[in-house]
Amino acid sequence: xxxxxxxDAGNLGSVEKALQYxxxxxxxxxxxxxxxxxxxxxxxxxxxxxxxxxLLTQYELPETIRQxxxxxxxxxxxxxxxxLLFEESEESPGVKGLGILPxxxxxxxxxxxxxxxxxxxxxxxxxPKSRLFAGIExxxxxxxxxxxxxxxxxADIVAASTEYGVPIHAAVERGNLFACQFHxxxxxxxxxxxxxxxxxxx
Numbered sequence: 001x002x003x004x005x006x007x008d009a010g011n012l013g014s015v016e017k018a019l020q021y022x023x024x025x026x027x028x029x030x031x032x033x034x035x036x037x038x039x040x041x042x043x044x045x046x047x048x049x050x051x052x053x054x055l056l057t058q059y060e061l062p063e064t065i066r067q068x069x070x071x072x073x074x075x076x077x078x079x080x081x082x083x084l085l086f087e088e089s090e091e092s093p094g095v096k097g098l099g100i101l102p103x104x105x106x107x108x109x110x111x112x113x114x115x116x117x118x119x120x121x122x123x124x125x126x127x128p129k130s131r132l133f134a135g136i137e138x139x140x141x142x143x144x145x146x147x148x149x150x151x152x153x154x155a156d157i158v159a160a161s162t163e164y165g166v167p168i169h170a171a172v173e174r175g176n177l178f179a180c181q182f183h184x185x186x187x188x189x190x191x192x193x194x195x196x197x198x199x200x201x202x
Contacts, residue, residue, distance in 0.1 A: 004026050009047045040201070041068050043084065044080075044081050066098065069176075072176045073176065086101050101157060102153030122162045122170075124140055131201060142184065142191060157172045
């Protein structure tokens with residue numbers, strides 16, 4: 001069973017449809033027991049970092065997410081769901097993230113020809129050791145919608161990176177914990193292949 005965590009801040013519908021296209025029957029839930037008995041867990045997210053952390057806390061989800069990670073249930077954070085796994089964000093000063101992974105979230109600095117939020121397709125430089133990107137060609141394009149980006153505190157967890165005025169850590173993985181800043185569910189055949197790789201993680 002694939003559990004999509006519902007905390008009123010997610011792009012739930014598009015993630016659900018992509019998984020259904022791949023033959024899965026995901027469950028949208030915020031129930032602790034349902035999440036912890038899932039075969040895979042997805043933490044989606046759109047919106048502001050501080051609001052999302054408030055909602056996660058309101059629904060008593062931070063500890064559930066940490067337990068899922070500790071139990072090595074494969075978990076995938078998407079967009080804001082990636083950012084929340086880290087320590088803090090410039091978007092919401094003073095608000096602590098889940099702190100499961102080392103690193104911080106920064107605002108994309110303005111620059112010539114750069115539109116913020118960054119909305120569009122960017123190519124990836126992929127870590128060849130990544131399980132999430134197995135079989136995905138170097139330079140593959142994926143779809144981003146964001147104003148803030150990750151700077152991971154540990155280079156070893158970076159699975160893919162891109163450039164948009166600054167170097168951006170576009171995806172990370174550590175053990176059975178995975179996350180990406182881009183939207184695989186909106187990234188065509190490449191995104192579906194990435195989701196399929198996640199579904200095949202054991």
